[in-house]
Amino acid sequence: MDPGIFLQLLLNGIVIGVIYALVAMGLSLIFGVLELVNFAHGEFYMLAAMLAYFLTMRLSLGYAATVAVVTILAVCLGYVFYEALLVHIHGGGFERSILLTLGLSMVLQNGAVFLFTTTPRMIETPLSYANIVAGSVRVSVTRVLALALGLVAFAALYLILYRTRIGRAMRGVAQNREAALMVGIDPRAVSRLAVAIGIGLSGLAGAALAPVYAVHPLMGFSFVFKAFAIIILGGLGNIAGAAIMAVALGIVESVVGGFLPLVMVDALVFSSMIGMLLLRPEGLFGRGVRV
Amino acid sequence: MRKVRLIVAAAMMAALGYSGLAGSQEGPILIGASIPITGNVSNFGQHSRWGAELAVSEANAKGGVLGRKIEIDFQDNRCNPAEAVKSVTQMLAEKKYVAIFDGLCSSAALAIMPLVERAGVPFVVANASATSIAERSGVGGNKWTFKVNPTDLSMLDALVSWLDKEGKAGNIAFLGEDSDFGRAGSTGLETALKKRNLKLASVDFFQKGNADFTPVFTKIKARKPALLALYAVDADFQNAIRQWYSLGGGVPLTGRVLVDQVPKEIMDSGFLDGTTSVQPYDPSVDTPGNKAFVETFRKLHNIAPILVSFESYEAMKVLIDAIRRAGKADPATIRDALAATKMPSILGTTIEFDDHNLAHNNAIILTIKSGKVMVLGMSKT
Numbered sequence: 001m002d003p004g005i006f007l008q009l010l011l012n013g014i015v016i017g018v019i020y021a022l023v024a025m026g027l028s029l030i031f032g033v034l035e036l037v038n039f040a041h042g043e044f045y046m047l048a049a050m051l052a053y054f055l056t057m058r059l060s061l062g063y064a065a066t067v068a069v070v071t072i073l074a075v076c077l078g079y080v081f082y083e084a085l086l087v088h089i090h091g092g093g094f095e096r097s098i099l100l101t102l103g104l105s106m107v108l109q110n111g112a113v114f115l116f117t118t119t120p121r122m123i124e125t126p127l128s129y130a131n132i133v134a135g136s137v138r139v140s141v142t143r144v145l146a147l148a149l150g151l152v153a154f155a156a157l158y159l160i161l162y163r164t165r166i167g168r169a170m171r172g173v174a175q176n177r178e179a180a181l182m183v184g185i186d187p188r189a190v191s192r193l194a195v196a197i198g199i200g201l202s203g204l205a206g207a208a209l210a211p212v213y214a215v216h217p218l219m220g221f222s223f224v225f226k227a228f229a230i231i232i233l234g235g236l237g238n239i240a241g242a243a244i245m246a247v248a249l250g251i252v253e254s255v256v257g258g259f260l261p262l263v264m265v266d267a268l269v270f271s272s273m274i275g276m277l278l279l280r281p282e283g284l285f286g287r288g289v290r291v
Numbered sequence: 292m293r294k295v296r297l298i299v300a301a302a303m304m305a306a307l308g309y310s311g312l313a314g315s316q317e318g319p320i321l322i323g324a325s326i327p328i329t330g331n332v333s334n335f336g337q338h339s340r341w342g343a344e345l346a347v348s349e350a351n352a353k354g355g356v357l358g359r360k361i362e363i364d365f366q367d368n369r370c371n372p373a374e375a376v377k378s379v380t381q382m383l384a385e386k387k388y389v390a391i392f393d394g395l396c397s398s399a400a401l402a403i404m405p406l407v408e409r410a411g412v413p414f415v416v417a418n419a420s421a422t423s424i425a426e427r428s429g430v431g432g433n434k435w436t437f438k439v440n441p442t443d444l445s446m447l448d449a450l451v452s453w454l455d456k457e458g459k460a461g462n463i464a465f466l467g468e469d470s471d472f473g474r475a476g477s478t479g480l481e482t483a484l485k486k487r488n489l490k491l492a493s494v495d496f497f498q499k500g501n502a503d504f505t506p507v508f509t510k511i512k513a514r515k516p517a518l519l520a521l522y523a524v525d526a527d528f529q530n531a532i533r534q535w536y537s538l539g540g541g542v543p544l545t546g547r548v549l550v551d552q553v554p555k556e557i558m559d560s561g562f563l564d565g566t567t568s569v570q571p572y573d574p575s576v577d578t579p580g581n582k583a584f585v586e587t588f589r590k591l592h593n594i595a596p597i598l599v600s601f602e603s604y605e606a607m608k609v610l611i612d613a614i615r616r617a618g619k620a621d622p623a624t625i626r627d628a629l630a631a632t633k634m635p636s637i638l639g640t641t642i643e644f645d646d647h648n649l650a651h652n653n654a655i656i657l658t659i660k661s662g663k664v665m666v667l668g669m670s671k672t
Contacts, residue, residue, distance in 0.1 A: 002513065005509060005512075005513045008505075008509045008538075009506060009509055012503075012505040012506055012509065013506075015505075016503050016505070110329065113329060113333060117334070117337055118333040118334040118336075118337055119334050119337070119594070120334065120525060120526035120529045122529055122533070122554060124554070124556065128556065129536065129537075129556050129557065129560070131537050131539070133539075138537060138538055138539050139537070140533075140534075140537035143537075213502045213503075213526075213530055214502075214526040214529035214530050216334070216526050218330070218331060218333070218500065218526075219502070219526070221500065222500045222501070222502060223502070253506065254505065254506045255506075256506075257506030257507055257510070258506045258507075258509050258510045258513075259510065261495060261496065262495055262496065262497045262498075262501070262506065262507045263469050263496050263497065263498055265506075266498060
């Protein structure tokens with residue numbers, strides 16, 4: 001096999017994997033702290049991408065400023081999401097959280113269809129069509145930017161969870177909510193922050209990927225299901241596990257897709273998820289908020 | 292006395308109800324449409340709706356048909372056969388629709404066909420391109436289904452004939468969405484090549500909604516085909532064409548490439564020069580009817596029509612024309628009028644149905660040269 005082709009597949013896989021990690025880490029953080037699955041996560045990613053489109057293409061805001069604005073707004077939205085909805089169901093049953101977030105997902109998706117129509121939109125920046133070429137290996141600059149943002153997000157999350165008091169509090173709440181309360185940690189404030197960071201990450205993912213993929217109201221759906229598989233494989237709530245599995249899955253998908261029919265790639269991902277649930281339900285790296 | 296009052300009131304209610312029903316006979320003529328309003332191809336559903344609505348508003352602006360306005364009731368089928376059956380079954384049960392329109396996706400249209408046959412209501416297919424729809428209609432089949440747009444097979448035969456003349460039909464790789472649309476494309480291309488003792492170099496499918504094409508493009512490029520036939524639409528097409536560009540292409544595209552939806556930067560760069568495509572429509576077709584259609588559509592929606600908007604516009608005009616010629620809003624009479632259609636197309640041809648209730652409008656063969664889309668020619672399908 002031509003090593004250039006293998007290198008290209010490997011590079012594609014790493015980029016796709018980091019893109020998956022951006023979406024999966026937020027989902028994993030929310031599960032880790034609140035023990036609920038946010039089925040609306042993909043819709044927050046979609047809304048962020050839509051907002052990034054409108055800021056860059058309609059308001060002519062620079063791309064760096066767009067990423068910052070969208071991420072900050074997503075964090076704020078996370079706060080509102082927690083205080084308006086999640087706080088009422090926390091501790092009230094896993095099933096209710098599924099129904100609520102699924103319902104919210106449908107409202108957001110169909111609301112976006114109603115407001116923005118389903119026409120796919122592309123962000124056009126001076127870098128949209130620029131590529132980095134090294135021999136026979138090529139990668140678009142927008143993908144490299146998404147890759148860089150993903151790595152920065154992972155480093156920032158690591159620092160927050162591992163080097164700050166609030167991060168320690170988050171891990172404490174994830175391990176034992178009652179014990180955390182007894183030592184003076186406010187679980188509500190910690191949960192709210194975890195949701196805000198989680199939705200902020202999906203906002204960052206939306207802004208980072210808006211110049212890479214077509215922006216449309218249904219774009220969140222496929223990504224979030226892949227993200228579910230990733231967090232199950234990596235260990236529910238285990239952020240490092242999610243990030244490692246996302247990159248591993250991206251590489252496997254790319255290399256397998258480079259040899260086998262593409263339609264078999266999803267089958268491989270979800271078969272692995274089912275296998276993991278049967279053989280090692282805690283995932284490869286175990287449960288809990290860990291980095 | 293109280294009983295008498297009740298009986299009189301009941302009688303009056305019944306009379307009102309009856310007169311209301313009778314009134315509905317004189318109200319607007321209702322057409323039921325089943326299209327994907329939500330789901331992965333809802334952008335196409337939106338264009339189908341815009342095209343059909345434009346044809347209806349033009350007819351209504353002229354006073355409607357048979358002295359009545361026309362109304363379309365759009366129901367969502369999500370491009371899913373089960374949803375299509377549900378939406379059309381409900382509409383047929385209400386017995387107030389004179390015809391069923393579109394389906395849009397081939398699998399949805401194929402699922403609707405037996406329903407309209409049982410109910411005796413004409414079904415006008417505007418966009419679904421599967422060859423099997425026409426094969427199962429008309430003589431020896433479903434007499435209620437009429438397909439206005441060309442089949443994949445007929446369009447691809449026209450394309451392959453042109454490619455063969457140019458010596459470019461050997462070594463074609465195929466990449467299409469894993470749906471009736473993509474499968475019909477692959478089968479149509481294989482059939483057209485087989486007629487010329489050729490075959491496809493490779494066949495790959497992707498799931499609709501797939502965002503990343505880089506692995507499959509890397510694989511296809513490594514095989515070094517002479518041409519790549521691409522069957523992708525909507526957001527899939529946008530993602531595919533950008534990723535093809537970022538990987539450097541290197542293989543000219545062919546098949547059903549949506550040349551009117553290529554980003555301007557990619558088009559202007561000349562990257563897609565040498566691409567050939569076959570379509571039932573292109574907004575650049577230089578006929579007075581098409582120019583007027585494009586202008587009106589742009590004014591209404593701020594974007595150019597795509598082939599779905601055109602096909603729904605023209606198919607709805609065919610249906611309205613049949614209702615007018617039928618002389619009454621009766622499904623069976625409209626079916627007979629549809630069969631006798633002889634109506635000018637905005638592409639400059641005449642729309643007539645053959646024994647399989649299939650119209651044979653032109654297929655347009657397009658190419659890209661110096662970053663510009665050019666019509667290479669039109670070929671009767």
